[in-house]
Amino acid sequence: MTDINRYVSGLLSSKDDAPDRLLQYLCSIQHQFSHIPEEAVQLLSERLKIPRVEIVSIVYFYSFLHMHHRGDFDILFSDNITDRMLGSLPLLNSMCKKLGVEIGKTRADGRVSIERTSCTGLCDQGPALLVNGLAVSRLDEDRIHKMVGLIEAGTPVVNWPKKFFKIEDNIQRRDKLLDDVIIQGSAIEAFAVKGGDAVLKSIKKSGLRGRGGAGFSAATKWQICRDAPGEEHYVLCNADEGEPGTFKDRILLNSYANVMFEGMTICGGIIGANKGYLYLRGEYLYLRQALEETIQKRRDSGLLGKDILGRKGFDFDIEIHMGAGAYICGEESAMIESMEGKRGIPRDRPPFPVTHGYKGQPTVVNNVETFVAAARIAVFGADWFRSAGTKQSCGTKLLSISGDCARPGIYEYPYGISIRQILEDCGAEDTQAVQVSGAAGFTIPPQEFYRTIAFEDVPTGGSFMIFNRRRDLLEMVQNFNRFFCHESCGFCTPCRIGGILMKDLLNKVIVGHATAYDLNEMKKIGLLMKKTAHCGLGTTAPNPILDTMEKFPGIYSKHLLNRSYEPAFDLDAALETSRHITGRDDEAAHIRYER
């Protein structure tokens, strides 16, 4: 029996061999063997009765799974614009050079591979990277140098200096949610004493809206789910915090996991679910062990499992599902597909997950922060929550602040706070723009800094990236555009192709070959994506371009040629071969551009 056979067989016998656990098995196999061996594909296919072609297609969908061997040290540089602003690119190149590695390719001896990856959620302590799933923060030349030494010496990651892996919560401003702690189990007690209806009523009265960004009323969602017919009901906590510049869930998962699990548990009690899942993004693998331990402790204290707090029939347990590097899985229906062991392609909606979700059953999907807030509301009541915020946006919001400011980190504010005030608090100076709500969000110019964080004004899932006047905003736009191209699931035409067309046009602008005609093209493609794409990723992907074209026209116009049309290819560059053959390089052998 081979190692692979033994390992895969062990995996399959340890839990009930369900096809919908496929992604979980693949994550474990990748971690163990640095790739998905052919033998493992065959075994999984036979045992789970899934055609091999589907297994392979899943491996190619998720960024963290590979059919080919990755290095023993598999390194992923976080490539968000905030990492780049902190100097990640020279560090990436330096590491590649020192180790003799080409980006995206495993070194011939199999020792190391280096790749870029989407935002890893360490924007306040970047530049950052992941090595074999563990996060290394605050990279600098010295740290890179030491890592290179450790890699060449073959020192296992567990023996690397602990300080490399120190991740800080970095909470700069606390309000209700982070300050007013509750005693463990008290939300569940409240549920047991007051009853599900009363707690639901309280959440309804509190005006709690989903913290992931869409802002749907949490109580309404729970109520619809409770009333929807189904053999089972499920609670799903969305911890796939992938929006570039967002890291507030990392803090909640790290330091407030008990409250989050408590929120999930009362949700389960209210909607009649026995099972909850935490979908944890692959980039947060290093948080998993502590979360598993917290879950186990809660089981041991009677806060999870059978007959919770001794109440007959109140059964609820929580399991962690790992993501594997796919931003799209933050979209709730794609997340459910992923949970069922498939490629994360968003479903057609309606029907919505609240009536037809995980395994086709009624499912509540809420963000980490929403569950934390719900648990607090169950204990402190609706008025406690409503006393902060605005009429339409009750309570407080966690913001992940990064970019050009003196004090990046986590800031909790009551809704209604102005952008200007936030900038002042975090020590931002000479600000050119703020990108609120991530790559899919809004670019806010200084003349709009009076605007407020609220569902009715500038809504956000929590990302807040600051750019001062020395930054070239086009670099931000380009970074976000590449992000969306990389993360598009490829299902629908406008997102799959439109994103790439935008990428080429943007590049044409940056190299100085574009005309006003090309800007109109970008606008046309962007609006088409907004109108016809299949899901929220596709409809928001053009936002950074459309928004900056409108609010920062100067960043484009300064690159434009003053003519009506310019072909997509560079005429002068196209002559290079001829020049080479004829040995000419004089003026007449060039086509010069008039600016």
Add this chain to the structure above:
Amino acid sequence: MNMEKTFRLDGKAIPFEDGETVMDAALKAGEYIPHLCHNPDYKPHGSCRICVVDVNGRHQCSCTLPASEDMEVDNSSEAITDKRRTLLQMLFVEGNHICPACEKSGSCQLQAVAYQTGMLSPHFTHFFPKRSIDASHPDIVFYFNRCILCGLCVRVSRDVDKKSVFSLSGRGNRTRIIFNSPSGKAGDTELAITDKAVSVCPTGAILPKHLGYETPVGERLYDRLPISVVGDAAKHHSAKKHFMSDDSDE
């Protein structure tokens, strides 16, 4: 009779039954909505977006949208046609669609829908991707240059033929069709020329071997009448008679 539920398509009343999509009801009533990834015989999935319509001011995919009585559907205004044309142009530049060199030309649904929307050029810059040809199967050849990733072969092989010969693999613009064999070759799969999946391709990506130019140019499926009159290619073809236009057309 008056109990019949209807919605309005370009001002015309279209009857429908509960659960029916806008596409199904329109086709049943003899109204054509352009489409590529949809085949009325199979479950819709709405990926190509060509069937986009304006419903009460919102753009929706008609093949997946359940019909309801309050709907005012725009299927033919210039605004909608323009969007479809742009989506088609995207599909044309994403692959390598050299119509004059393709045996499916004239019977190709992609080409026919492009004509129907008045598309005269691909407009955008060609991607010129390097894509392969798989000729390993004794009876069938795959030209991936012409694949528009509609997923029809994937779905029909899985759901109807019960073979799961194909899958869409990868993500974003790296998405591609792969085969269910360790070698990755079509010839090593269970695929047979008689499989339904072979005959559902809306382009010339899946073609039977040993047949060439059986129907002369000028007499092909869409050579005389537009697709809005003729209908889908798949409905006129069995895999073995790929290029024969149906006699009943005339």
